Amino acid sequence: MLRQYMTRSALILGLFALVGGGLVAWTYQLTKPHIEEAERAYTLRSLHAVIDPSLHDNDIFRDMITVRDPALLGTDKPVPVFRARRNGKPVAVAIMSEAPDGYGGPIKLLVGIHVDGTIAGVRVLSHKETPGLGDKIEERRSDWILGFNGHSLRNPEQKGWHVQRDGGMFDQFTGATITPRAVVKAVYNTLKYYQRHKERLFAEKSIVPPADSDDKDGKKEASSDNGKNGKHGG
Numbered sequence: 001m002l003r004q005y006m007t008r009s010a011l012i013l014g015l016f017a018l019v020g021g022g023l024v025a026w027t028y029q030l031t032k033p034h035i036e037e038a039e040r041a042y043t044l045r046s047l048h049a050v051i052d053p054s055l056h057d058n059d060i061f062r063d064m065i066t067v068r069d070p071a072l073l074g075t076d077k078p079v080p081v082f083r084a085r086r087n088g089k090p091v092a093v094a095i096m097s098e099a100p101d102g103y104g105g106p107i108k109l110l111v112g113i114h115v116d117g118t119i120a121g122v123r124v125l126s127h128k129e130t131p132g133l134g135d136k137i138e139e140r141r142s143d144w145i146l147g148f149n150g151h152s153l154r155n156p157e158q159k160g161w162h163v164q165r166d167g168g169m170f171d172q173f174t175g176a177t178i179t180p181r182a183v184v185k186a187v188y189n190t191l192k193y194y195q196r197h198k199e200r201l202f203a204e205k206s207i208v209p210p211a212d213s214d215d216k217d218g219k220k221e222a223s224s225d226n227g228k229n230g231k232h233g234g
Helices: 002-050 144-148 178-203
Strands: 064-067 079-086 089-095 107-114 119-126
Touching (some): 002 089, 064 178, 107 178, 144 178
Antiparallel strands (some): 064 079, 089 107
């Protein structure tokens, strides 16, 4: 009797687990396209914030490669690099680098750089800095992040790429010097990476296939075009 009860209970629990797992999988498949579209829209908004969309005529979201450089890009993971072009010619890149030494942990950045090496814009994508102090790196909290616009490796010179407390030109926050110090360092290192790899960044084939490229078997394949529908390679 006890064995029958335990068997029946196990079957019921197994049925619930099966149905529950099926519902989770079904819900995921149902919402996946919406999640992907929301992520794409967020990325595009961020890209347009650091690179003026009027400057390029390619699909910057798809003209993308990934690169690695833990020392300069702040992470050992692949880092996305989006390329902006006009009439097939390089205009700018947007590099998703990190400031690994933020007060609350890594600070993910998007650094837009014009082809001549000047900063087009910088935005913070995510962070865990202290609310009311370190979160002033966000554009919606203050205009501090806009202070990078127009600067380059030579403007200012290397000694200027620090917060004022360390002898540099960038403001720090009252009670939160670690956060801006980490961001300034990360932006400077991102510029160094760009300067060292500029030609390769624009020459690599994109790893993202164009929206309308299908092979004969119906499978999408990357195009070799590096112009208006360029892709990314790592």
